Amino acid sequence: MTVESTAARTPRRSAGSKAGTTGTKRTRTTAKKDAGTEPQLVQLLTPEGKRVKNAEYDKYVAGITPEELRGLYRDMVLTRRFDAEATSLQRQGELGLWASLLGQEAAQIGSGRATREDDYVFPTYREHGVAWCRGVDPANLLGMFRGVNNGGWDPNSNNFQLYTIVIGSQTLHATGYAMGVAKDGADSAVIAYFGDGASSQGDVAESFTFSAVYNAPVVFFCQNNQWAISEPTEKQSRVPIYQRAQGFGFPGVRVDGNDVLGVLAVTRWALERARSGEGPTLVEAFTYRMGAHTTSDDPTRYRGDEERQAWEAKDPILRLRRYLEASNHADEGFFEELEAESEALGKRVREAVRAMPDPDHFAIFENAYADGHALVDEERAQFAAYQASFADEGGN
Known part of the structure; x- marks a missing residue:
């Protein structure tokens, strides 16, 4: 599967679009902006592939070698290939659900490659590219979506926390961890990922407050992919998301989330700022979710072809x-x-998923309490009887 052919088959969107297959006119409305609130976008690489200068951020990618550039490209291609394989596996009934990152590869690879080994990452459930950068085996990401485990990797082996399904809660976890890093006197940083929809959660606002007050070395990395499932960004905020940081007392910056060099530079700046004791930063990567929110979503119901094509x-x-x-x-x-390598990765992941053993059905009861508990014992017995009923009917 080539990069071009994968992209061609994937839905995308443009501003001011109408609904797709429903035939219902549904234009997006934009909240009125006050003077001076128009967003400033950091960009080092244009959509046409031309390098542009930026006096403030060029130094963070100065000296990048052709080999390193090829490495960034390889990261994005392999991440997209893995993501496409996971989507196919879900369609084939091998996974219960999948949250695709299609279109957000630069935001994830650029930021992921900006981290140091001793930094700690708190993801949501879509950071497959960041996981790749942290050395997590792609196959291990699929166990939770197959329903055979609650994660599949040791967070402390790669300083990459388990995926978080609860929207926005990981920003509080990251803030608390970063406060601990500061108390320990370490010079590492923490980065927390969340989406534009999660920016409306109270947990995110609380994490902004605590991180600012305690000067925590944390970078809040918002992947603004334009849609919180079916709600557009303008229904999440009346100002650009990065500007919210001002009200909490720390800087925010918006970067072209489809520009891997720009993301790399901005994230390096934000992480260095955190490590040097200057506190939190909000990075808004302005990108786009090319596919569905998850495989249970139908994006044609709320966005149309014009947006996709743009x-x-x-x-x-x-x-x-x-x-x-x-x-x-x-x-x-x-x-x-690289094309051959990507196909080999897809094959390996496919085989690994199908070989995953089913978990012990009773393991969940063993991990509820350290010691016995009467209610858990009762529930275990009820479940055992339920399982036995299938054997009585000739099942397994």
């Missing part, structure tokens, strides 16, 4: 490929080898 031109992988080719940093042999 964002196709901003594809993060195609953007970096254009730059690599124009700069003679990669030849056709590189892209062919």
Whole structure:
């Protein structure tokens, strides 16, 4: 599966669109903005693949080598291939659900590669690219979605916390952890990921408050993919999300989330700021969810083709490929080898998922309390009787 063909089959959107298959006119409304609130977007690589200068952030990617650029491209391609395989596995009944990152590869790879080994990451449930950067085996991400475990990896092995399904709660976890880092006198940083929809959660506001008051070394990384399931961003905030940081007393910045170099530079700046004792930062990666919110979602019910087509031109992988080719940093042999590697990854993940053993049905009762509990014992007995009823009917 090539990068171009994958993108071509994936829904995207443009502002002011109408509903897709429903035929119902539904235009997006934009909240009135006060003077001076128009967002400033950090961009180092245009959608056409041209490098642009930025006096403030260029130094954070100065000296980046062609090999490192190819590495960023490889990260994004392999992450997209894994994501496509997971989506297919869900459609085949191998996974119960899947949250695709399609379109958000630059936001995740750029920020993930900006972290140091001793930094700690708190993800939501869509940070597959960040997990890749932290060295988590892609196959391990699928156990929870298959229903065979509650995570599949040791968070402390990679400083990458388990996926969080509860919207926004991980920002509080990250803030508390960062406060502990500061108390310990360490020079590492913490980064917490969340979406534009989660920015409306009280947990996120509380984490902003505590991190600011206690000067916690944490970066809040908001992937604004334009849609909180079916609600557009303007229904989450009357001002650009990054500007919310001002009210809590720390800086915010908006970066082109489809520009992997821009994201890398801005995140490095924010993490260095945290490590040097300057406190929290809010980074808003302005990107787009090209596919559905999850595999249970139908995006054609709330967004249309015009929007999708506008964002196709901003594809993060195609953007970096254009730059690599124009700069003679990669030849056709590189892209062919990467295509073969991506197919091998898809095959490995597919085989790994199908080989995952079913969990012990009674293990859940063993992990509720350290010692015995009468109610748990009663529930275990009821479940055992329920399981036995299938055997009586000739099942298993």
